[in-house]
Amino acid sequence: MSSPIYVALDTPDIERAKAIATRVRNHVGGIKLGLEFFSANGRAGVREMATLGLPIFLDLKFHDIPNTVAKAVQALRPLEPAIITIHASGGRAMMEDAKAAAPLGTKVVAVTVLTSLDENDLTSIGLSGDPHEQVMRLTELARDAGLDGVVCSGNEVTAARKLWPGGFFVVPGVRPAGGPIGDQKRVMTPRAALDAGASVLVVGRPITQADDPDMAAREIEATL
Numbered sequence: 382m383s384s385p386i387y388v389a390l391d392t393p394d395i396e397r398a399k400a401i402a403t404r405v406r407n408h409v410g411g412i413k414l415g416l417e418f419f420s421a422n423g424r425a426g427v428r429e430m431a432t433l434g435l436p437i438f439l440d441l442k443f444h445d446i447p448n449t450v451a452k453a454v455q456a457l458r459p460l461e462p463a464i465i466t467i468h469a470s471g472g473r474a475m476m477e478d479a480k481a482a483a484p485l486g487t488k489v490v491a492v493t494v495l496t497s498l499d500e501n502d503l504t505s506i507g508l509s510g511d512p513h514e515q516v517m518r519l520t521e522l523a524r525d526a527g528l529d530g531v532v533c534s535g536n537e538v539t540a541a542r543k544l545w546p547g548g549f550f551v552v553p554g555v556r557p558a559g560g561p562i563g564d565q566k567r568v569m570t571p572r573a574a575l576d577a578g579a580s581v582l583v584v585g586r587p588i589t590q591a592d593d594p595d596m597a598a599r600e601i602e603a604t605l
């Protein structure tokens with residue numbers, strides 16, 4: 382069975398992204414390319430990364446009116462990504478139209494509450510406190526809109542899976558025990574997140590900022 386780890390290659394430097402992906406390729410199940418990589422390298426960069434032969438997760442987190450998001454998803458079709466992201470808070474019509482615009486083999490998953498946000502952050506943007514409740518609300522909305530799954534933290538994935546047993550659950554904010562958490566606030570170890578019900582784990586800096594990314598990926602994989 383392939384590894385549940387998608388390594389987040391958050392860099393504008395395509396040569397660095399290729400070098401890390403090449404080093405860790407035997408310990409990860411795919412590569413995640415996000416806003417930083419895509420803003421610098423665009424679709425050509427994604428095509429170049431695809432030549433490594435690993436599944437591509439395009440984490441562009443679209444959030445706009447339904448027509449704009451659907452057209453943006455449509456523009457990604459030739460890249461045939463394994464997974465793409467949109468924001469659940471864009472609403473049901475936006476999620477429905479995004480799913481309809483995606484290639485058949487692409488999983489469309491909705492970000493619920495970013496793992497960098499906690500209760501205080503939600504209150505500060507006018508949402509009633511507890512991230513857990515907001516994740517549950519948006520998980521139900523994404524399920525009812527016909528998406529494939531959601532992005533949430535390891536703290537919520539067990540309850541989200543209860544609401545949606547057939548859903549696909551992407552869990553970032555994954556940190557080896559005792560490691561620096563940086564800007565993440567809702568974190569869990571890789572093993573605990575998998576046990577809690579994650580379908581895939583997104584791991585960025587614990588691998589990419591390590592002195593030896595290959596060893597870091599190998600050590601995380603060994604805990605799973």
Ligand SMILES: O=c1ccn([C@@H]2O[C@H](COP(=O)(O)O)[C@@H](O)[C@H]2O)c(=O)[nH]1
Nearest residue numbers: 389415494495496553554583584585586
């Ligand atoms: O809620 C979310 C959604 C997406 N991400 C992305 O995952 C990686 C995490 O990187 P680390 O270096 O392991 O913190 C990054 O690309 C984010 O854009 C997330 O962290 N939380």
